[in-house]
Amino acid sequence: MEEFIGDLWHRVVTRQAQTDYPDAQVELAVLTPQLAPFYRAMGGSPGKVLEASQPRAFNTQRRLVQRIAGTHRRFSVSWQDERSVRLPPSLALFPERDINEDLYFWLTALAAKQSYLQHWFIDNLRASYELLAEKPGLKKTYNRLVSAVINQRELLTGSSGADQEGEMAIRQALRDPGCIQSLPRTKVGLLPVPLWLYPPPMQIVSIDSEDNLDECESGMATVSQIYGSRKEANRIDDSKETDGLLIFQLESLFSWTEQVELDRCQDEDDEDNLASAVEDLDIISLSRQRRAGAAKVKFDLDLPSVHNDELPVGDGIKLPEWNHQKSQLVKDFCLLQPMLADDAVPVAIPEHLNRTACHLKNRFAKLHLQRQWQYRQPYGEELDLDAWLDNETSPVCSQEEQPCFKARTANARELSCLLLADLSMSTDSALNADQRVIDVIRDTLLLFAEALSGSGDQFAIYGFSSVKNKQVRYNLLKNFSETYSDQARGRIIAIKPGFYTRMGAAIRQSTEILKQQKSQQRLLLIVSDGKPNDIDHYEGRYGIEDTRHAILDAKRQGIQPFCVTIDDKGNDYLPYLFGSQGYALVNDVSRLPTLLPKLYLNLVGLNS
């Protein structure tokens, strides 16, 4: 009963305090397919992605009912950093749906306009002013948004003396972004302005911690992902040895956000508790002091022992890597180690794939050679009038019967295809009760190989994973010169999930291999399940830029790269890497094995 009343009270009071319009709510996720191209067209950096922002606390003056209900304390504002543009996950500020939508587009345009923020007030005004001057069509939208925002602020804010001045300044600035140059100081923070971008959350980055991150990485067995938006994070100095001791009086502990020196590393609780704690916290503080609990295993150094590992071929190949911050190709930065599973036993095609494999093989065998019109044939489907006339009018007219038909016959196709499969750790994740991603990739490789062995096209299959730049493992599954046999099939069946995804190095090596092929058309087909990443600095923009550099380089060498991905977030970054026509996203992973051969046909222009 108590709970019921409490629940009812909560609902009543939050409804009273509510100023949103849930009926007019617009979701960021729904609009992203439009917002992302819009952002790029407005001049935003194509490497950045759009993401949902997390609510942050604002110290504003609240009405009594809002204080009772505990609402209007945290607001999702928009901000951006090097990597992404963060917009509120949903907007329901205004009663009309299209104004809420307009607000998303306005924020995106503003984010594209100002790539950095020095002074929140002045920079927002300047960017708004410039944007309105450049794009006259925005004026109408902007005016509509401003009047909606001002109406709402009139409802939300009271009219008490000192803050009124600041509030008026904001309203004036909104109405005419060209005129005001400074904001009067106010005691209480002002209500956030939904039309403006905010600086990224405070981050204290300089840490002097003695523990070296390289030495101990997280050894969590399962990674539970918190969906939706990212949490603010900051790093703190945790070098003092006062783990978990509250050094202030308990009375002064006001909220969750107070820093509690809780050592999560040695917390052996369930994952669920951790996840719910993360949900509750505004800011998560990280320290670099790691003394992992005894039960956890150090992970990244968990390379197979020398005896169990595949045979390394040679001493490794040094490859460059692109550093986008310095805009230079760092020479000999990666060590790529070709690997050969020499102990893999030759096997026949697995039972469950047998039928599909046969079908594909037959289909590809028919496409063995491309059909083209051949002229001057002794027999054929149509008369070759040109040839006949030519013969009739020739100065030395032959009395013998001349070939004057044209026929459609097969013509040799010159094509080499290298299939590069991502064998990173993420492929170990389960797809359903009895399949992992790696199993699907294995089937895909097998069917692809069967199909191509039927067509007679030159092909090779390699896999890759990496542990930092020192070991990029490049597994040879089938090379160009060997025929596809049980031996190669055994190597494909023996693939297992590896480590991380240093895609750039693997692409560079594949480019080298393809370059040695004499064929006219050279295709580099990449099968992947996620973004390029590694445990060193190779993540986010760095990894993307390096991969892009490797791909552009391959294109310059006359190689046609194409990516097939099962990452449902692939649309965010793949167009930047491969171009809009250079990749395919497979939603239903279980269909990948049958889709890939079809895709291949499309790529080489045989499906017409």
Added chain:
Amino acid sequence: MTISNYYLPQGREVEIFKGAAANGLPVMIKGPTGCGKTRFVEYMAERLGRKVYTIACHDDLTASDLVGRHLIGAEGTFWQDGPLTRAVREGGICYLDEVVEARKDTTVVLHPLSDHRRILPVERTGELLHAHPDFMLVISYNPGYQNLMKGLKPSTRQRFVGLSFNYPDADREVLIVCQESGAEKNVAQQLVALGNDLRRMKDHDLEEAASTRLLIYTALMINSGLTAKEACSVCLVEPLTDDLAMQQAIGRLIDVHF
């Protein structure tokens, strides 16, 4: 001499073309679609007082389509010169548009014409034609389209003086749009700004960028009474993409400009 074709030079291409013409060198023009390659050739032909023989290349184009063939007439068969042979005989600019579309064995007939020999052997009539002093060979293609099945042989490429075209800078493009369509300057300015926004989406979201030609079409449609948004929708959105989300995104972009 008045020149009916309007062309606004972007750089020194007019001088380069004149130089190549004076020396009897063939010219290769690269550039995206609708950036003014054909217009430039027509303009130069007019300036040099030469006739243009344009051949739009396709993948079934044979050497006899270029050189000529025997035809059947009332009096029996007779020889008909192809456009290339006519240009070689009479002097003029032979312009092969989108040359990469043609099969590679076809383009090989150009080889003896495009080096110092400047000859065209016509096998079927047994003639060996020496090119007229005013004969000039010009080819063009769009490097963006070039996939690996189609491309120019290096031995063909090496015979040409190369000119690389791109969309003109904003100020020039405004002038061009005004001149070609008769649109008002502020409309042209907004169109060009929109075009440049759309060009940022190339490779990432769009296969091809909005060409100057499309911008001119849009301006023409605005002149004939369509609202700016309608004109942009039919002349820019529809030709550029079939993807619904992309069409909506471009629609938003148009709203920002008009």
